[in-house]
Amino acid sequence: MFSKACEYGIKATIFxxxxxxxxxRVSLKEIAEEIDSPVAFTAKILQLLAKSGIVDSHKGPTGGFQMDRTGIDNVKVYDIVCAIDGDKIFNGCGLGLKQCDAEHPCPVHDKFIGIRENLTTMLQKTSMFELATGLDIGLTQLKR
Amino acid sequence: MFSKACEYGIKATIFxxxxxxxxxRVSLKEIAEEIDSPVAFTAKILQLLAKSGIVDSHKGPTGGFQMDRTGIDNVKVYDIVCAIDGDKIFNGCGLGLKQCDAEHPCPVHDKFIGIRENLTTMLQKTSMFELATGLDIGLTQLKR
DNA sequence: CCAATAAAGGATATTTAGGTCTTTTTATCA
DNA sequence: TGATAAAAAGACCTAAATATCCTTTATTGG
Known part of the structure; x- marks a missing residue:
């Protein structure tokens, strides 16, 4: 469904x-440990997320990554997926056709519309706050 | 969503x-032309589909690929996806966790259940006959 | 200012997906 | 039965995703 980079990105942001x-604030090292991901690769993904404005980064001692309360409420899983994997999963054709729309549909076009809408809506509605609180109170996990 | 191999496999089977x-019967060459795919790569995918019993293959002159009427009715998109990409997309965790179930869910576990069920059901219900007739009467396309 | 710390950035390695090529096997038919 | 057409099989190549390493830059506290 998502790339590895995107999976790490979502998990990192939740943490x-x-x-x-x-x-x-959390350091790269802590994040990689918590989400069980390769440190250097995680660094690249966090750079991207920082550039995209999804997380804030600070250098130096006591530095690390953080989000402000506005971000925690406003950043949706959808934003992270778009930043890392792009919007192909939301807009691309299920069979990989360049031109695939209502006018010139591929054989599965109509079948995919509903599913894609559900996915998009769900990811657009799911905020970091919701996922973070679930993790914080021990309802969910990021490892294993 | 699906791998390239899977996209080609679905298109080839519909054709x-x-x-x-x-x-x-259709030859590999005709298929690759019709679905606009690399010939040699398509050959590999068709081998796999033949081994999986999804299509029948015949060697020699007048040879090629075909399906019997039973297959056309019974083979579902789901079967092709499983044969080529496996069932990870249907059963795997959205965040890539090995152990992710109702007992130990990842943060997006519950959110994905419905979407995954919709996808699985849709693919299990969609037969080659349905997609083939849509293509045959010009309602849908495999190219571009 | 200095030393320690942590992210940024560039270069490189590894692995997997995607794609190609050649040889072998099988079937048809002249 | 031999020439030929077609798929099967497997070796091989390429590009992209994944992952690592090392150097640079910024920040902080003493």
Whole structure:
């Protein structure tokens, strides 16, 4: 469904959100440990997320990654997926055709419309706050 | 969503179904031309589909690929996806966790259940016959 | 200012997906 | 039965995704 980079990106952002809700910055190392991801690769993804404005980064001692409360509420899973994997999964043709629309549909075009809409809507509605609180109170997990 | 191999596999099978409904075998070359795919790569995918029993293959002159009427009715998009990409898309965790179930869910587990069910059901219900007739009467396309 | 810390950035390696090519096997038919 | 057409099989190549390493830059506290 998503690329590895995107999976890591979502998990990392959720973890950063949890810590930020407790007014704590987290370092790359902590993040990679928590979400069980390769450190250097995670660094690249976090750079991208920082550039996209999804997370804030700070250098130096006491530095690390964080989100402000506005971001925690406003950033949706959809934003992370778009930043890392792009919008192909939301707009691309199920069979990979360049031109595939209501006028010139591929054989599965109509079948995919509903599913894609559900997915898009769900990801657009799901905020970091919602996912972070679920993780924070132990309802969900990021490892294993 | 699907791998390239899977996209080609679905398109190829639909085309074979159309031709089979007109009692015609099709060669690899015709298939690759029709679905606009690399010939040699398509050959590999068709081998896999033949081994999986999704299409029948015949060697020699007048040889090629075909499906019997039972296959055209019974083979679902789901079967092709499973044969080529496996069932990860139907059963795997959205965030790539090994262990992710109702007991130990990842943060997006519940959110994905419905969408995944919709996708699975849709693909399990969609037969080659349905897609082949849509293509045959010009309602849909495989190119561009 | 200095030393320690942490992210940024560039270069490189590894793995997987995607794609190609050649040889072998099988079937048809002249 | 031999020439030929077609798929099967497997070796091989390429590009992209994944992952690592190392150097640079910014920030902080002493």
């Amino acid at each position: 950063i959100a949890v810590k930020s809700l407790h007014d704590q | 074979i179904a159309v031709k089979s409904l007109h009692d015609q």
